[in-house]
Amino acid sequence: MANPRGSDVTAADASISDPHIELGLNAAIVMVRNQQPHILVARPGAAGPGTGDALPFGPFAPRAHRTLEIGLREWVKRQTGIELGYAEQLYTFGDRGRHAEPGGAHTLSVGYLALTRDAGEEKMGAHWSPWYTYFPWEDWRAGKPEILTEEIEPHLKEWAERPPPPNAPARPLRRPERLKIGFGIGGGWDEEKVLERYELLYEAGLVEEAKRDGRSAANQWADLPEIGRPMALDHRRILATAMGRVRGKLKYRPVVFELLPAEFTLYDLQKTVEAISGSLLHKQNFRRLVERGGLVEPTGNVSTQTGGRPARLYRFRREVILERPAPGLRVKATRT
Template identity: 85%
Template sequence: MAEVRHHKAAEEPSREHPQIELGLNAAIVMVREQQPYILVARSGAEEAGTWDALPFGPFAPRAHRTLEIGLREWVKRQTGIELGYVEQLYTFGDRGRHEEPGGGHMLSVGYLALTRGGAEELMGSHWSPWYAYLPWEDWRSGKPAILTDEIEPRLKAWAAKTPAPGEPARPLRRAERLKIGFGIGGVWDEEKVLERYELLYEAGLIEEARRDGRAAANQWSDLPELGRPMAFDHRRILATAMGRLRGKLKYRPVVFELLPPEFTLYDLQKTVEAISGTLLHKQNFRRLVEKGGLVEATGNVSTETGGRPAKLYGFRREVVLERPAPGLRVKAGRG
C-alpha cells in the first residue's frame, strides 16, 4: 500500500514554493490472545522496498470534509475495516525522514485507532504483533535481552562521543537523555516510547536511519536488526501511538474499546498488560478496578478458563460522568 504522491510534470517545486502534500496514517490497534497487534500492509513504494506500512491515503479536501472523514474512508477502502475509536496523534513533517522524489514534501497526520477485530476481509492487509517493530518495549517476561545485549552498550558508546560539528545543541546531554528515555541510571517509563525511538534514530541504530542517509548510522558496522523496520516514518508514528495509548489507559477508559462487551477481570488485566508491556499484581489490579467503579457484573459467567466459571463484567459507562479521569492508574512493576 504505497504512499500516494501527485506530481505535475510541468511544475517543479522550488525552495520558495515547495510542494507540500498531506497524508493520513492510521495506527490501528487490536489485542488478541493477550498480544497487541497493528494493522499493516506492504507499502509497494519503490523507495520503501517491501517494508510494512500503516494504512495510508492522501487528504482530498474536495472529497473529504474533515481529516478524520478522509482517514475513515481510506481505511475502509484499503482494509475493509469500519473504524470506531479514532484519535489524532500528531503531524509528522520532518524534512529528510524519507526519500522525497521530485522534491515534494510530505506532511503526515497520524491517528490512533482502536478495534476489537473481527472476521473482516482485510483486502491485502494483515495483523502484525506491534512488539515485532519495537521489541524493547515488552517487559512482560522481564527486561528484554535486546536492551541489555544490543541497545544499551551501543547507546552508552554513542553518549560518550563528542557531538559532531553542526549537530543541534540540546539542553540535556546525551547521557541525561538516555537516563530519561531508556532508564539507564534511572527508571524506565513505559510511556516514553517515542523518546526511545528518536534516540535510536539519532544514534543511527535503526534501519530507518541508515535508509534515510543519516551520518550516525555509518559508525556501526555490526548492527543487528533492532526491531522490524517500516516504510517511511511509519515506525515513528507507531511509537507515538503506543506511547499515547499507554498514557491514555491511566486517565480514560479506552481499554474497553479493545475488549468485547462482556469480559472477565483476567481478560481486562491481560489486555492492560499487553498494551503497557508490563505485568501487574493480580489482587492490586482488581482492587484498583473495583475502587474505580469502571466495571459492573453482567450476571453471566465464562467457562472458557478451564477451571471454575469466571464472572463476566461490562464497562460501567456512568463512570465517565462521575469523575474527570476514569482510567486505570496502574503502576508498572519491573522485575
C-alpha cells in the same frame, strides 16, 4: 526591481522557501489478540517496493474529503476493507529525510490512533502484525528484554560518549541525561516514552530507517542487525507515538474497554492492560483498583472458557464517565 512586499528574498531564496507540500493521512489501528497488541498493516508494497511494512495511509484530498478524519476513514476502508470505530488524531509529522525517495514533494503526515475489539476479516492484502515486532525493547512482561541489555544499551552508551557533530542542534540535555530519561539508563523506565526512545535510536543511527535516510551516525553500525522490524517512510515513528498515547490514556480514560468485548473477565481486562503497557501487574492490587474505581459491573453471567472454575463476567460501567473526571487505571507495574 523591489519586492512588492518589501522583502529581500531573492528568486533563488524563493525556490528554497516554496517547497511542494503534500498532506498525508496515516492510521495506527490497534487490536489485542491472544494477549498481544497488534496493528493493522496495509498490503505489501503499499508505500512502494522495498519500503517495509506500512500503516494504512493515503493523501488528503480536500475536494473529496470534507474533513481529515473522513479522508482517513475512506483510505483505511479502501486499503483494508475495515470500517473504523474509535479514532483520535495524534500529531502532524513533517521532518525532512524520512522518505525512501528524497527529492520529491515534502509530505506532512497527520497520524491517527484507532482502537478496535473486532479483528474482522483480513482483506485486500492487509494483515494484523504484533506491535512488539517493531519495538521488541518495549515488552517487559517476561522481564527486561535481552535486546536492551545485549544490543541497545551498550551501543547507546558508546554513542553518548562521542562528541556531537558540529552541525548538531543545541539541546538542553546532554546525551547521557537523555538516555537516563528515555531508556532509564541510570534511572527508571517510563513506559509512555516510546517515541523518545525511538528518536534516540534513530538519532544514534541504530534503526534501519536511519540507515535508509542517510543519517551519518548509521555508518558506525553498518554490521549491526536490525533492531526491531523497520517500517515504510516515517510509519514506525507514528506507531511509536500511538503506543505512547494509548499507554498514557490507560491511566486517565477508559480506552481499554474499546479493546475488549462487551462482556469480559477481570483476568481478560488485566491481560489487556498488561499487553498494551508491556508490564506485569499485581493481580490483587489490580482488581481492588478496578472495583473501587467503579469501572466495571458484574453482568450475572459466567465464563467457562477459563480452564478452571467458571469466572464472573463484567461489563464497562458507563456511568463512571459522568462520576469522575479521569476514570482510568492508574496501575503500578512490576518489573524484574
